[in-house]
Amino acid sequence: MRILVVEDDDRAAAYLVRGLNESGHVADAAYDGVDGLAMALEGIYDALIVDRRLPRMDGLEVVRTLRERGLHTPILMLSAMASTEHRVEGLRAGCDDYLIKPYAFVEVLARLDALLRRADRPSTSGQILTVSKLQLDCATRTATREGRVVILQHRESLILAKLMRHAGQVVTRDMLLESAWDYAFDPNDNVIDKHIYRLRRKLDEGFATSMIRTVAGAGYLLESGGDL
Numbered sequence: 001m002r003i004l005v006v007e008d009d010d011r012a013a014a015y016l017v018r019g020l021n022e023s024g025h026v027a028d029a030a031y032d033g034v035d036g037l038a039m040a041l042e043g044i045y046d047a048l049i050v051d052r053r054l055p056r057m058d059g060l061e062v063v064r065t066l067r068e069r070g071l072h073t074p075i076l077m078l079s080a081m082a083s084t085e086h087r088v089e090g091l092r093a094g095c096d097d098y099l100i101k102p103y104a105f106v107e108v109l110a111r112l113d114a115l116l117r118r119a120d121r122p123s124t125s126g127q128i129l130t131v132s133k134l135q136l137d138c139a140t141r142t143a144t145r146e147g148r149v150v151i152l153q154h155r156e157s158l159i160l161a162k163l164m165r166h167a168g169q170v171v172t173r174d175m176l177l178e179s180a181w182d183y184a185f186d187p188n189d190n191v192i193d194k195h196i197y198r199l200r201r202k203l204d205e206g207f208a209t210s211m212i213r214t215v216a217g218a219g220y221l222l223e224s225g226g227d228l
Contacts (some may be wrong), residue, residue, distance in 0.1 A: 001046040001114065002026045002179060006036030006062065007078070008054050016049060019105045022116060024139075024154065033057025040066055044178045045073055047112055051125035052090065060093045067094035073182045078103065099148040131224055134203075134211065136160055143203060145211070150202045152183035155180045159195055160203075161214065168224035196220060 003025050007013040012196055013029045020027035028045075030036035033054040040048055048066075052059040077095040079086065090098045096115050099108065124156070129136045135144045141157040143150045152160065158180035163171055173192045180195075196212060204210045213221045 001108070001112075001131075002028070002044060003047050003049065004039055004045045005029045005049045006031075006033065006040075006054065006059070007049070007051045008032055009051070014109065017103070019108070023109060024141075026158065028031075031055075031130045031158050033059060037062050037065055040071065041069065041072065043071065047115060048073055048075045049108070049112075050075055050095070052077055052081060054085075060090065063090075074112075075113060075116070076108070076111055085121045105226065116166045129161060131164045131222060134164070145207070146204055147172055148206065152199075152202065156195060156199050158201070159192075160199060163220060163222040167222045170218045170221050172219040175219070 003020055005016045005020070005027055007014055007016065008031050010031070013031065017027040017029050028039065030039050034055065034056040036048075036050065037057060039045075048168075050059045050062055054062065057065075059077060059079075063218065065071070066075070074096045075094065076097045076099060077090045078099050078101055079090065080101040082100045087098045096118070097111050097112060104136065129138065133146050135154075136142070137144075138157065138161055138205065141152045141154065143152055143157075159176050162176055162179040176192050176195075195216075200210055200212055203212070206219060211222060213223060215221050
């Protein structure tokens with residue numbers, strides 16, 4: 001999953017981003033409310049972690065604005081303000097959950113998983129995607145094609161998951177980049193092509209047909225039926 005952390009404390013933001021990345025997510029960070037709002041409105045995130053007290057725009061105002069503009073992405077708010085009144089205020093602003101500081105990172109992960117399940121979005125915990133005769137276990141990064149098991153690298157798994165969630169549709173290179181790399185990554189021209197090449201070699205070995213089709217000038221498409 002791709003997650004945005006909006007946190008003005010550099011150390012806290014780095015702690016969350018590092019932990020999320022090590023847990024198999026792709027995490028970006030914004031350090032004030034205005035930048036966080038702009039990044040969230042891009043609509044590329046599966047969940048948001050928003051600190052309540054932010055410079056330039058308060059966290060509550062960020063959440064209210066996102067909801068007013070129709071963004072339904074699950075939001076976990078972090079705050080040292082622990083009273084019942086403060087928690088209720090955060091939930092009424094549009095947050096889906098409210099976690100009091102200090103927190104344990106394992107609880108952040110557990111709450112994110114709960115939010116993603118509640119929103120009917122795939123979670124990395126035990127989530128298995130299926131398209132015809134292809135399965136992908138997102139937690140173990142293991143793909144299975146007609147009983148043949150393939151172990152994938154982290155970014156290969158993220159790219160395949162994106163293709164599977166959009167099976168039968170063209171997925172652009174930019175969409176694949178967004179699903180598997182953070183904003184700090186400076187891609188070269190053919191990084192996606194190289195990963196797709198490796199995916200094809202792994203998934204198509206022993207089969208007469210390729211599962212991933214190149215759509216010239218547009219991107220890639222995972223066939224949703226046929227001999228997969």
